[in-house]
Each structure stands twice: as structure tokens, then as C-alpha cells.
Amino acid sequence: MSETALRQMRMLQFIPREPRKISAPEMASKLTAAGFDEVTLRTVQRDLNALSKHFPIRSDEREKPFGWFWMKDAPAFGLPALDPQTALTLKLAQNYLNLELPTATLDYLSPYFKAADNVLSEMGGRLAKWPDKVRVLPKGQPLLPPRIDGDVQRVVYQALMENRRAEVVYRKPAEVMEQTFEISPLGLVVRNQVVYIVCTIGESKKTYLLVLHRIQKAQLLDKPAAVIKGFSLEKYIQQGEFGLPTGRKVRLEAVFTHLAGRHLLETALSGDQDTEILPDGRIRITATVVETEELKMWLRSFGDGVEVISLI
Amino acid sequence: MSETALRQMRMLQFIPREPRKISAPEMASKLTAAGFDEVTLRTVQRDLNALSKHFPIRSDEREKPFGWFWMKDAPAFGLPALDPQTALTLKLAQNYLNLELPTATLDYLSPYFKAADNVLSEMGGRLAKWPDKVRVLPKGQPLLPPRIDGDVQRVVYQALMENRRAEVVYRKPAEVMEQTFEISPLGLVVRNQVVYIVCTIGESKKTYLLVLHRIQKAQLLDKPAAVIKGFSLEKYIQQGEFGLPTGRKVRLEAVFTHLAGRHLLETALSGDQDTEILPDGRIRITATVVETEELKMWLRSFGDGVEVISLI
DNA sequence: GACTAGGCGACAAGCAATGTCGCGTCAACT
DNA sequence: AGTTGACGCGACATTGCTTGTCGCCTAGTC
Structure with missing residues (x-):
């Protein structure tokens, strides 16, 4: 594989996205640092010009060491390309993160989500309906996110x-x-x-x-x-600065109604969890857990659905 | 920019990740379909061999049309490259998703997380300590994820x-x-x-x-x-197949102790939420919410910390 | 006005990329 | 067992691209 092609790919990676930029001399020194020996400045200039003909790369020519950058809305394309499975997972993640992370934070990832959209919609018309096929349900009561600048x-x-x-x-x-x-x-x-x-x-x-x-x-x-x-x-x-107390390990023994406790049969409270199904269908759970405020709230949330036998 | 370099980059995108694979003839037809005229099969073979010398690409030579693929653990590198802000966001997302998505699902995204790690650790020694600087605390009681094949x-x-x-x-x-x-x-x-x-x-x-x-x-x-x-x-x-009932909209009026309710001042229950701080410090909340099982569990979880005035 | 840094056109030398051909191998079919 | 076809790969001549060098031009600076 030619030194040229390799160098040009490397250059694509060194070019930052729009607000930031890189000049030809900077690029040249980065390249030599990366092990490309003897690259003339002239060659770097030629390469940058060539790349800009095939990729959404532009130069800011207002002052003399030109600044090169990827255009702000350039779609991110990854190598290896997103496969459909990964694209689906990304959309799943987006679905979930939308509920949990502030919007301003999530914006950084939007090129990736856009790329996932592209992959999924290119996969044939049928698949374009994927948003109707995947849903994430939030845990707990949804609250409105605060606005972050x-x-x-x-x-x-x-x-x-x-x-x-x-x-x-x-x-x-x-x-x-x-x-x-x-x-x-x-x-x-x-x-x-x-x-x-x-x-x-x-x-x-x-x-x-x-x-x-x-x-x-x-x-x-x-x-x-x-x-x-x-x-x-x-x-x-x-130290409990978030209202979570010290986190002493305790042994929890509790009896859940069948409806309230059956999910614990598959998503356990702890690795050492013991379960016993009582004759009347209720479920007795014994597990070692960390004593936190969350635990108490969780137990309370079942109301009459749980009877705590011991918590030592 | 040479036809060769462009073609090779395109090839990198056409090569799938490990479980899947692509043969040289397939690649050749994809390339002609993508507008690269007159690419001999021989050239494609040469290119694939050349690429494998510089990227984590291997061929399965057990049967004759060799199958080429990116190695399973090849780090994804995106174009344009991940900037530090995005990398940090990705790690934040990973932190979150680890708590909520099954491991097998999340594995699809691990190359991206690895790429973010690389970016962050390359940014100089100080930044290598970022995992000690960012934490996500789970919502609700953590449960062990079930194992998915x-x-x-x-x-x-x-x-x-x-x-x-x-x-x-x-x-x-x-x-x-x-x-x-x-x-x-x-x-x-x-x-x-x-x-x-x-x-x-x-x-x-x-x-x-x-x-x-x-x-x-x-x-x-x-x-x-x-x-x-x-x-x-x-x-x-x-329809409530997930135990969430029909989702009738109701007007909730409740009085929270200051400790239990103060987070609602900033993360509201709904857009039309009204809050009033009573003389004794308690907080009266009025908001339109959807009546779900989650809502009831959420209210119960505060125990004595909340007094529901009405829910109509 | 001289000086400097950077961009760019031109050009010849050298090097890499390509198509073609032939051979070897493997598997599937007759 | 022989035949056929598909595929990978080494070799080679030719084409064409890439590169360093040099000189000129522009814009900012002392």
C-alpha cells in the first residue's frame, strides 16, 4: 500500500471539526511525529487540496497559514462501517440516553446517531420503519430534565x-x-x-x-x-455526599407477592440471592445488599407487595 | 487525489466486522456499483492484501473465495476523529448504559468506547485519569442483569x-x-x-x-x-402489556417534606407543574401526570415523605 | 521598503499501480 | 478419475501519478 494513501488517511484523522482547525505546517510536523519521514510542506499542501475535493473539508483562507477543518455538519463515517446490528444498538442507546442525559450533552453524539439512521434507512425500505420497532421504557417516574447551557x-x-x-x-x-x-x-x-x-x-x-x-x-x-x-x-x-449513606452490607430477607417479586427470579438483587416460592405463590428472597437510601425507597415502592422479614 | 487511494478507503468501508465477511469478487462488484470503473479482480486482490498490512483486517482462507473482515476487536476510528468532548460524552454514555442495557447488547458499541478511551489517554498523562473524574449513579435499586446469549x-x-x-x-x-x-x-x-x-x-x-x-x-x-x-x-x-395501565392523565396534588421534594424544584414532574413552599418548609406540588404503576410506586417510595392530597 | 512566511504553478526523475498472462490449487460436477 | 471452473498469486512491461526543487506571488511585519 502506498505511503501516499496511508499518509492521506492519517491526515483525515488529524483534521479537526469546524470550530477548531489545523494549518499545513502543523500538519507536516504531526505527520513527521507520526513516523512519515521526509514530507515536504509542499506535499502536505497538495494533499490537503486533494482531500478537500473528495471530502467535506474546507480551508479558512482569511489569514496566511490557512486553517483546515471538517465542515461542521460533515457526517461522521466510521471504519469499519456501522453494521446494522450496531446501528440498531446505537439507536437503542439514543432512545435511552434521551431520557437520562441532558440534551446539550447528547448533542455531541448526534453525528453518530445520524450515521446509524443512514445505515438503517439504506438497508432497504422495510427497515426504514425501524423506529416503530424499538422502544426503551424508562425506569421509574420520568421527570423533566433541567435546561443546561x-x-x-x-x-x-x-x-x-x-x-x-x-x-x-x-x-x-x-x-x-x-x-x-x-x-x-x-x-x-x-x-x-x-x-x-x-x-x-x-x-x-x-x-x-x-x-x-x-x-x-x-x-x-x-x-x-x-x-x-x-x-x-x-x-x-x-462518604454519602449524595445522600447515599455509607453503604454497609446487610442481609435482606423479604417475602414478595408473586406479582411484585417475580422479576427478581431473573434479575437478581445480588449474586448470592436465594429464592423460594412459597405454597401460596409468594416469593421469599434472601440476598446480601448494600444498605442505601435507594434500597429503602425501592422496598417502600412495593407498598403492601413486600414484607421485610429482616435487614441486618 | 488518486483513484487508488479513494478506492482503498471505500474498500475499508465495505469490509464488515468479524462474524461477517466479504470476498474479493463481491468487493469488485460493489466497487463498480459505487462508480469505480474497470477494476480488475486482480487489483482488488492486491488492494485487500495491501490493506491487511496496515489495518487489522484479515482473511479467512479456509475456502476459496477468501472472506475478508475487520478483526473482532479492531478499534473503530471515525472520521472526523473523536474530539475530547465527544469522547468524554461517549464514556459518560457508556457509564450509563452499563447500568441499563444488557451486556451482550452493549458489546456492539465497545469499539466506540475503546476509541474514546484511546483519545482520552492520548491527550496527555493528566487526562488519563479521567475515569476517576466521572461517575454515573444509578437510578433506583440496582439489579443484576440477566445473561443473554x-x-x-x-x-x-x-x-x-x-x-x-x-x-x-x-x-x-x-x-x-x-x-x-x-x-x-x-x-x-x-x-x-x-x-x-x-x-x-x-x-x-x-x-x-x-x-x-x-x-x-x-x-x-x-x-x-x-x-x-x-x-x-x-x-x-x-394497551398496558407491560403493566403500565392505559395512561389516563390526572392532576396530582401532593405535599412533600423539604428533603423529599426539593429535587422537584429543578427536575419537574411536568411542564405545567406548580410549586409552593409552605411556611414549615414543606413543598406543595401540583402537576398533570400520567397515571401509571410507575407513578404509584414512585409516590409510595417516599413513604412518610409525601402526602398525596388528590389524584384525579 | 525590505523581510519573512506561506501558498502555488511548473517540471523532470523516479516510483508505484495496473492489466495481462500463466500457473497452481481446490472443490464440485460428470 | 478426469474435467471444469473459480480463485489466488507471482511476474512483467507500461502507464501515469507522486514528489522534491525552484521560483514567483501575496500579505503581513518591522
């Missing part, structure tokens, strides 16, 4: 990833006053469509929990994030 | 997509006896990690609900699926 999200995510600080304008729900913080994000926790930011504020060592959709404005700062030695998101969550 | 899943999905029949061997949970059905899948519903197949059996017009993980064996038949005129998955679900 796209720019705010981008800044916060970037700050988290690049260990930088951000200045955010924050407003608590029932308050009119806005506050401005300089945050150093430590972690991101998503639960029930709400995105939480674990962070420190200013030079303080104390960790705070901000809610993404309460941030009105955010601006990335060119300052490295404050470092908290030994911080671990896992431990932080274990 | 990969082959069974593939066959059933394919039957659904191609409107064909499949022969399945089915075993109900507490029974030893296996039954064999010839099913025509009508739709797929996923709820709480359980995949349900809505289908007809044999020539009957009655719809049945099978559970994917109870299928022991499945074989695709070369018979078109039985057609049910006017079937709609949407309507089927509305």
Missing part, C-alpha cells in the same frame, strides 16, 4: 479535563442573587438527569458540590486547577 | 430488521421443559435491562411477549415474517 457545559468539561480553573456565575434555585466563583473541578457525577460538579472554590481546600444547570455563565481561566492531595471521587461518593 | 441476540435482531422468522428454543424461569417456537418478531422493548420481543408465533395472529434471555437457542429461517396489519408498537405498549 451548551457553552457552560463545554467550559466546565474542558476545565475538568485539562485541570484548569473556570469562573462561573451561579444561582441557587429559589434565590435571586448570583454568586461568582473561581472553581477547580475535581469530578463529575451524573444522577437522574442532573449533572453535579465536585470542585474546590478559590484556594480553599474544602470541596463543594455545584449543579451544572444552575451555572448561568462560565469562562475558562488560564490557571492550573488547585490540587487536593489524595482526593478520590469514589471515596467522596462513599 | 450473543448468538441468540444476533439472530433475533436480524430477524426483526429483515422481517424474517426465527426458530427459538424457549424456557420459562421455573420450568424444566423447553418449547420451540417459530416466531415473527414485531418489535423490541427494553426495560430495566430486560429485553422483550413482541412477536407472533407460527401463523397465529395473536401477539406474544418473549423475554430475550429466556431463549436458549435461535436460528434464522429463510421465511418472510407473518404480517399483522395495523400493528403498532406504540399502541401495543399503550
